[in-house]
Amino acid sequence: MSPQPSTSTTTKSSRKTGSDKKTLKPAQRAKTKVSWLHWQWQLISLVALVAGLLVYYYQSSAESTQPQPYASTQFQSPEERDASIFTVQDLRGKGKGMIAIRDIKQGELIIRERPLFVVPPQISVSPTTLIAQNLQRLSPAGYESFFNLSYVHLPENVDPDVDINEVALAIFQTNAVSAGNDVGIFPRMARLNHGCSSAFNSVYMWREKEGVLAVHALKDIKKGEELLTTYTNMKRPRNQRRQYLQQQYGFYCTCSVCSLPDAESNASDHRLSSMSDLYTKFSSWNSRSIDGLEAIDVVQAIWDLGNQEGYWSERGQLAADAAFVAAAHEDAVATKEWSRLAAEWFGIELGSDSEQVMQMKGFVAQPMGHPAWGTRQVAEVGGPKRLFQ
Numbered sequence: 005m006s007p008q009p010s011t012s013t014t015t016k017s018s019r020k021t022g023s024d025k026k027t028l029k030p031a032q033r034a035k036t037k038v039s040w041l042h043w044q045w046q047l048i049s050l051v052a053l054v055a056g057l058l059v060y061y062y063q064s065s066a067e068s069t070q071p072q073p074y075a076s077t078q079f080q081s082p083e084e085r086d087a088s089i090f091t092v093q094d095l096r097g098k099g100k101g102m103i104a105i106r107d108i109k110q111g112e113l114i115i116r117e118r119p120l121f122v123v124p125p126q127i128s129v130s131p132t133t134l135i136a137q138n139l140q141r142l143s144p145a146g147y148e149s150f151f152n153l154s155y156v157h158l159p160e161n162v163d164p165d166v167d168i169n170e171v172a173l174a175i176f177q178t179n180a181v182s183a184g185n186d187v188g189i190f191p192r193m194a195r196l197n198h199g200c201s202s203a204f205n206s207v208y209m210w211r212e213k214e215g216v217l218a219v220h221a222l223k224d225i226k227k228g229e230e231l232l233t234t235y236t237n238m239k240r241p242r243n244q245r246r247q248y249l250q251q252q253y254g255f256y257c258t259c260s261v262c263s264l265p266d267a268e269s270n271a272s273d274h275r276l277s278s279m280s281d282l283y284t285k286f287s288s289w290n291s292r293s294i295d296g297l298e299a300i301d302v303v304q305a306i307w308d309l310g311n312q313e314g315y316w317s318e319r320g321q322l323a324a325d326a327a328f329v330a331a332a333h334e335d336a337v338a339t340k341e342w343s344r345l346a347a348e349w350f351g352i353e354l355g356s357d358s359e360q361v362m363q364m365k366g367f368v369a370q371p372m373g374h375p376a377w378g379t380r381q382v383a384e385v386g387g388p389k390r391l392f393q
């Protein structure tokens with residue numbers, strides 16, 4: 005807004021008082037009035053700006069306490085958001101599964117979901133009773149979404165139309181995932197089928213503070229690809245994985261890794277078992293069986309094997325553990341570099357707004373603030389340089 009019109013008003017009034025010595029000359033007055041109005045406007049603008057900032061601050065701090073992606077997007081509901089990313093459909097030999105309806109970027113949030121209910125892992129009543137009790141508390145829609153889920157391993161003598169509690173238990177056992185210290189049911193993410201090592205492209209993590217499970221893309225996923233997660237520890241050979249999946253989930257795994265020709269499958273098994281052994285070796289740094297330099301070499305070796313295998317999960321934690329070792333040995337440069345790498349991978353697996361990312365960024369800024377700092381003998385252990393070659 006311009007204070008233009010005030011100039012003539014000022015000139016008029018100055019004429020009335022033109023003889024007064026204390027009165028400023030018209031030109032000066034005009035200038036003074038203009039500048040006074042100018043300041044008035046500046047003050048009003050400043051007040052408006054501060055008010056705007058305050059509103060923005062309160063809105064964004066209110067939003068940050070809510071599940072972020074749904075609070076401020078164009079979607080009416082989480083289901084509507086899901087439908088913009090994937091579709092749930094019948095897949096041969098797998099029941100239902102999730103298919104990407106557009107390209108999904110690595111690190112993108114696919115699902116964010118509150119549990120239908122959770123139960124503690126150790127219980128004093130029978131599991132059937134506990135689940136029945138939880139089901140009673142659900143809304144009709146929640147109840148329906150639970151009973152829409154698939155199940156395996158219903159005992160042969162049980163009639164599903166009669167013994168609903170046994171069906172509920174089978175559904176729970178087929179679909180429950182860990183939610184912090186508890187185990188919970190998440191009907192939307194429960195449609196994720198399984199794939200081994202390089203075959204799975206999505207990871208789910210419990211976010212304690214918000215009480216939600218978040219599923220992120222571990223890799224770029226192409227439109228039309230199935231979204232797959234992993235149901236078990238991957239770092240073991242194909243026959244052991246298949247045996248576990250058959251026992252626990254009632255299917256014989258034919259994912260792209262399990263379907264490899266024997267020679268390639270053996271090579272994959274070897275890499276996965278070596279990774280497992282290396283993780284064990286790495287943990288022996290705790291008991292001082294290996295020194296910091298060796299521990300970091302082990303991390304590099306795990307990372308390299310992961311690259312060869314196409315197995316990228318758990319890298320945030322691995323880099324964070326390396327940062328811990330580096331900090332313990334007071335290698336500030338390495339602490340920063342490992343923390344930076346950890347932040348990058350936690351960002352992919354947990355979301356860039358996760359606690360872990362914030363914590364790692366803190367160590368990038370202040371490696372000496374790491375709680376492990378200086379708890380071991382000073383040594384240059386080295387950062388993750390080889391990983392980027």
Ligand SMILES: C[S@@+](CC[C@H](N)C(=O)[O-])C[C@H]1O[C@@H](n2cnc3c(N)ncnc32)[C@H](O)[C@@H]1O
Pocket residue numbers: 097098099100101153154155156178179194195196197198199252253254255256257258259
């Ligand atoms: C958590 S549910 C996954 C969604 C399920 N397919 C459905 O229809 O709701 C787990 C069950 O899905 C099936 N499943 C998961 N991954 C599979 C795979 N790779 N091959 C065949 N069946 C699979 C198994 O029956 C398993 O018990």
